[in-house]
Amino acid sequence: MSDWEDEYGEDEGAISEPSVVHKATSKATSNTNIRNEYFGGKRGGKVEREGPQWRNWRERDREVKSPVERPASNRALTLNLDNSLIGRVIGRGGATIRELEQSSGARIKINRGEHEGEVLIFGNSDVQQKANHLIKELIGTGRASEPRLHYGSKSSGSKSDSCWSESAPQASAVSPSTSIDWKAIRENRGKYEALKWKDLPPLKKNFYIESDSVAKRSTDEVRAWRKENNNIFVDDLKEEVKREIPNPVYTFEEAFACYPEIMENIIRVGFQKPTPIQSQAWPVILSGLDLIGIAQTGTGKTLSYLLPGFIHMDLQSVPRDKRGGPGMLVLTPTRELALQIETECNKYSYKGFKCICVYGGGDRRAQIKIVTSGVDIVIATPGRLNDLQMNELINLRSITYLVLDEADRMLDMGFEPQIMKIILDIRPDRQTVMTSATWPTGVRRLAKSYLKDPMMVYVGTLDLAAVDTVQQTVLVVQEEEKKAYIFDFIQNMEPEDKVLIFVGKKIVADDLSSDLCLRGIAVQSLHGDREQCDREEALQDFKDGRVRILVATDLASRGLDVHDISHVFNFDFPRNIEEYVHRVGRTGRAGRSGVSVTLVTREDWKLAGELIHILERAGQEVPEELVLMAERYDKHQKEKEMFPAQSRGGRAQRGARDRFRGGSHRRF
Ligand code: ADP
Ligand code: MG
Numbered sequence: 189m190s191d192w193e194d195e196y197g198e199d200e201g202a203i204s205e206p207s208v209v210h211k212a213t214s215k216a217t218s219n220t221n222i223r224n225e226y227f228g229g230k231r232g233g234k235v236e237r238e239g240p241q242w243r244n245w246r247e248r249d250r251e252v253k254s255p256v257e258r259p260a261s262n263r264a265l266t267l268n269l270d271n272s273l274i275g276r277v278i279g280r281g282g283a284t285i286r287e288l289e290q291s292s293g294a295r296i297k298i299n300r301g302e303h304e305g306e307v308l309i310f311g312n313s314d315v316q317q318k319a320n321h322l323i324k325e326l327i328g329t330g331r332a333s334e335p336r337l338h339y340g341s342k343s344s345g346s347k348s349d350s351c352w353s354e355s356a357p358q359a360s361a362v363s364p365s366t367s368i369d370w371k372a373i374r375e376n377r378g379k380y381e382a383l384k385w386k387d388l389p390p391l392k393k394n395f396y397i398e399s400d401s402v403a404k405r406s407t408d409e410v411r412a413w414r415k416e417n418n419n420i421f422v423d424d425l426k427e428e429v430k431r432e433i434p435n436p437v438y439t440f441e442e443a444f445a446c447y448p449e450i451m452e453n454i455i456r457v458g459f460q461k462p463t464p465i466q467s468q469a470w471p472v473i474l475s476g477l478d479l480i481g482i483a484q485t486g487t488g489k490t491l492s493y494l495l496p497g498f499i500h501m502d503l504q505s506v507p508r509d510k511r512g513g514p515g516m517l518v519l520t521p522t523r524e525l526a527l528q529i530e531t532e533c534n535k536y537s538y539k540g541f542k543c544i545c546v547y548g549g550g551d552r553r554a555q556i557k558i559v560t561s562g563v564d565i566v567i568a569t570p571g572r573l574n575d576l577q578m579n580e581l582i583n584l585r586s587i588t589y590l591v592l593d594e595a596d597r598m599l600d601m602g603f604e605p606q607i608m609k610i611i612l613d614i615r616p617d618r619q620t621v622m623t624s625a626t627w628p629t630g631v632r633r634l635a636k637s638y639l640k641d642p643m644m645v646y647v648g649t650l651d652l653a654a655v656d657t658v659q660q661t662v663l664v665v666q667e668e669e670k671k672a673y674i675f676d677f678i679q680n681m682e683p684e685d686k687v688l689i690f691v692g693k694k695i696v697a698d699d700l701s702s703d704l705c706l707r708g709i710a711v712q713s714l715h716g717d718r719e720q721c722d723r724e725e726a727l728q729d730f731k732d733g734r735v736r737i738l739v740a741t742d743l744a745s746r747g748l749d750v751h752d753i754s755h756v757f758n759f760d761f762p763r764n765i766e767e768y769v770h771r772v773g774r775t776g777r778a779g780r781s782g783v784s785v786t787l788v789t790r791e792d793w794k795l796a797g798e799l800i801h802i803l804e805r806a807g808q809e810v811p812e813e814l815v816l817m818a819e820r821y822d823k824h825q826k827e828k829e830m831f832p833a834q835s836r837g838g839r840a841q842r843g844a845r846d847r848f849r850g851g852s853h854r855r856f
Contacts, residue, residue: 264297264308264309264310265308265309265316265317265319265320266306266307266308266309267306267307267309267320267323268304268305268306268307269304269305269306269307269327270304270305271300271304271305273327274298274300274304274305274307276326276327277296277298277307277323277326277327278298284326285298288319288322288323288326289319290608291318291319291322292311292315292318292319292322293311293314293315293318293319293608293609293612293613294309294310294311294315294316294318294319295309295310295311295578296308296309296310296319297310307323309323310578311578311609312577312578312579312580312613313580314384314613315609315612318380321376321380322376325372325376381616385615385616385617388585388615389504389505389506389511390505391504391588391615391617391618392476392500392503392504392505393475393476393500393619394474394475394476395474395476395496395499395500395503396434396471396474396475396476397445397446398434398435398471399437399441399442399445401442402434402435402436402437402438402442402471403435405435410435410436413436413438414436414468417436417464417467417647418464418483418647418648419647419648420436420464420465420467420468420645420646420647421644421645421646422468422472422643422644422645422646423643423644424641424643424644425480425635425641425642425643425644426641426642427641431643433472433643434471434472434475435471436467436468436471437462437467437470437471438461438462438467439461439462440454440459440461440462443462443466443470443471443474443495444470444495447499449538449539450495450498450499450536450538453535453536453537453538457535457536462488463487463488463492464483464487464647465481465483465487465488465489465492465645465647466488466491466492468645468647469481469492469493469645470492470495470496472643472645473492473493473496473497473619473621474496474499476619477619477641477642477643478619478620478621478622478639478640478641478642478643479493479621479622479639479642479643479644479645480621480622480623480624480635480639480642480643480644480645480646481493481621481622481623481624481644481645481646482623482624482625482626482627482644482645482646482647483623483625483645483646483647483648484625484647484648484769484773485625485769485770485773485774486749486773486776487647489593489623490528490529490532490593491532492623493518493591493593493621493623494529494532494533494536495536497516497565497589497591497621498536498538498539498541500515500516500588500589500619501515501516501541501564501565501588501589502538502539504588508564509562511586512583512585512586513582513583513584513585513586513587514563514564514565514566514583514586514587515564515565515586515587515588515589516564516565516566516587516588516589516590516591517565517566517567517568517573517584517587517589517590517591517610517614518565518566518567518568518591518593519568519569519570519573519590519591519592519593519598519603519607519610520567520568520569520593520594520598521569521570521593521594521597521598521600521601521603522547522569522597522601522743523545523547523548523549523569523720523723524723524727524743524744525593525594526545526546526547526567526568526569527545527547527724528749529545529567529593530543530544530545530567533565533567541564541565542562542563542564542565543563543564543565543566543567544563544565544566544567545567545568546566546567546568546569546572546573546576546582547568547569547572548569548571548572548575549720552572552575555572555576556576556581566582566587569603570598570603570606570607570610571603571606573606573610574606574609574610577609577610577613578609584610584613584614585613585614585615587614587615587618588615588618588619589618589619589621590611590614590618590619590620590621590638591620591621591622591623592607592620592621592622592623592634592638593622593623594623594624594625595622595623595624595631595634595635596624596625596626596627596628596630596631596766599628599630599631599634604630604634607634607638608637611638616640620638620639620640620642622634622635622638622639622642625766625769625770625773626766626769627646657776657780657781657782658756658772658773658775658776658781658782658783658784658806659781659782659783659784659808660772660783660784660786660802660803660806660808661783661784661785661786661808661809662786662788662799662803662810662811662814663785663786663787663788663811664788664789664811664813664814664817665787665788665789666789666790667789667791670759670787670789671700671703673787674689674700674757674759675707677755677757677785678704678709678737681736681755684754685736685754685755686730686733686736686737686750686752686753686754686755687736687737687738687753687754687755687756687757688730688738688740688744688750688753688755688756688757688771688774688775689737689738689739689740689757689759690740690741690742690744690756690757690758690759690760690762690771691739691740691741691759691760692741692760692761692762692763693741693760694715694716694717694741696759696760697713697714697715697739697740697741698713698715698717700713700739700759701713701739704737704739709737710734710735710736710737711735711737711738711739712725712726712727712729712730712735712737712738712739713726713738713739713740714726714727714730714738714739714740714741714743714744715740715741715743716741716743723743726738727744727750730750731750733752739759742762742763742767742770742771744774750774751780752780753774753775753782754775754782754783755775755782755783755784755785756771756772756774756775756782756783756784756785757784757785757786758771758784758785758786758787759787760787761786761787761788761789761791761792761795764795765795765798765799765802768786768795768799768802769802771784772784786799788814788817790817793817793818793820793821793824794821796814796815796817796818796821797818797821797822799814800814800815800818
């Protein structure tokens with residue numbers, strides 16, 4: 189199963205249905221009156237695998253640990269216990285197992301027999317030993333219980349007004365059920381941590397030499413510049429004493445004058461000046477601080493972490509070939525993004541750094557071979573990397589620069605447990621950069637757990653960034669009219685146009701693309717049921733312009749960078765408004781303008797209000813039907829609140845209520 193299907197499962201339904209039947213009151217639109225005008229005024233508007241470096245760190249760790257059961261690598265460590273003790277390990281509703289798994293990073297399974305059972309501990313030897321030790325602590329004591337384990341570096345504390353305030357670590361709220369001596373466990377955990385990170389080479393992080401021109405900038409000038417540049421806001425999230433926030437750089441020289449090879453690369457690719465996120469992120473990251481970068485898609489976030497990362501890796505005191513593994517790890521949600529970041533990395537080919545992409549669906553053997561043959565940068569999806577990590581095929585101990593790219597997306601895709609396990613194996617004093625296009629609670633929690641006293645740079649507002657370089661058209665239509673709209677749109681495409689068509693389900697992607705093929709139109713499709721090589725080919729064909737129409741599921745909605753997409757066509761409305769913003773962001777990239785067309789049906793009424801909000805903020809026209817739809821939805825919600833019993837009632841009850849009010853279709 190691919191990482192993408194993990195998210196969507198069997199049911200890739202776009203939007204939940206409204207609970208009423210209704211008659212569309214949108215303007216009846218026939219094929220003939222669909223004209224190009226509403227599609228917008230065009231775009232006007234080297235490490236040896238078996239060598240001593242590779243193995244030594246694990247052997248050394250084993251030596252210092254207590255002589256407990258030695259599992260063969262790659263196999264479960266088994267503890268046989270009688271059933272009463274097994275019960276303790278499980279805890280109420282599995283709560284203790286979950287705590288043990290989280291605490292150790294291992295996966296634990298129970299096989300119960302009549303009188304006794306087995307506790308199977310999976311994972312690399314490190315985490316197995318840790319879990320084994322915790323279980324022994326647990327079953328060997330019977331003292332006071334304590335309700336919570338807090339992960340991460342900060343305690344949840346009381347609610348404050350800081351950017352963290354909505355990020356109470358709910359994940360740690362597990363009910364107390366067994367008598368666990370948490371104090372002892374915590375102390376032992378501390379001991380393990382100390383042993384685990386003993387003998388690490390020292391880490392250098394600060395490589396920033398502020399140029400005179402940057403240092404001279406006055407507070408007022410900097411404030412005005414931030415405002416002009418998409419309202420950049422920078423915040424120091426260190427609690428207690430706040431640090432000075434570095435001034436932005438306006439030019440590439442101001443950031444990298446001391447690093448001529450970086451400058452050569454920038455000149456070679458021909459960029460004129462840093463994007464706003466780069467201007468403000470580079471001084472922060474080069475100073476060695478952790479950073480959270482929030483900015484809409486297509487604003488150059490990749491380069492904002494890659495270039496300082498190159499310098500960081502290059503200037504460590506231990507030479508690259510003596511570190512025993514890669515120095516930079518970039519975690520990213522999808523294979524396509526991983527490949528794109530790899531391309532970006534290779535484009536700059538800094539000092540011959542070798543990078544590798546590790547993702548589910550790719551050739552695992554080939555990936556392992558490369559990983560174990562010595563690389564500097566690993567770009568990975570969390571699922572596959574966790575798999576290699578659990579099987580001791582990758583050494584994360586050498587990582588000093590960690591990037592969580594598109595963190596919001598990784599959370600949406602359910603990667604949090606894998607991320608957590610991966611990070612447990614990375615030295616705690618590393619430098620960490622996290623990027624995201626949005627700042628929801630989950631991302632705050634992730635940031636709070638894995639970043640240390642970060643600075644935050646966000647471009648635009650903390651809310652959804654409305655894509656303002658895209659002319660957005662919304663059409664309220666009926667489901668059965670959709671195909672007519674898309675065919676008409678395609679017929680009216682200009683030769684230089686390139687359209688990305690988003691659909692809600694894989695099957696619709698297949699259906700629509702075969703319909704188009706049958707009409708002799710060259711089209712490619714991209715979704716999670718396609719083989720990886722077909723997905724890569726589809727994307728390449730689209731990038732190179734061999735096809736100018738790509739039909740895709742939300743697999744393509746984030747981060748993908750195809751410069752010349754002129755139109756985004758939302759055939760199905762996305763399942764949430766964030767996805768809408770990401771989809772629309774596929775056009776209007778890197779300062780260009782673009783056009784989006786979105787079909788909205790009565791099924792999508794739930795999101796009408798939020799869509800209006802986005803359109804208004806981006807100064808776009810809001811169709812009246814959409815306003816009416818949002819009003820009807822609000823009214824419906826209010827009715828539900830006023831008559832909760834009826835709204836929970838079955839079909840018969842609802843039918844009676846609707847008849848009483850003059851019929852359900854009054855709503856639409
Ligand atoms: P994001 O991660 O924010 O969605 P990307 O990092 O993928 O955006 O960048 C989008 C595109 O902009 C890429 O093709 C990248 O090469 C280009 N780009 C990055 N920095 C600059 C710059 N300073 N000037 C012009 N283009 C840039
Ligand atoms: Mg990106």
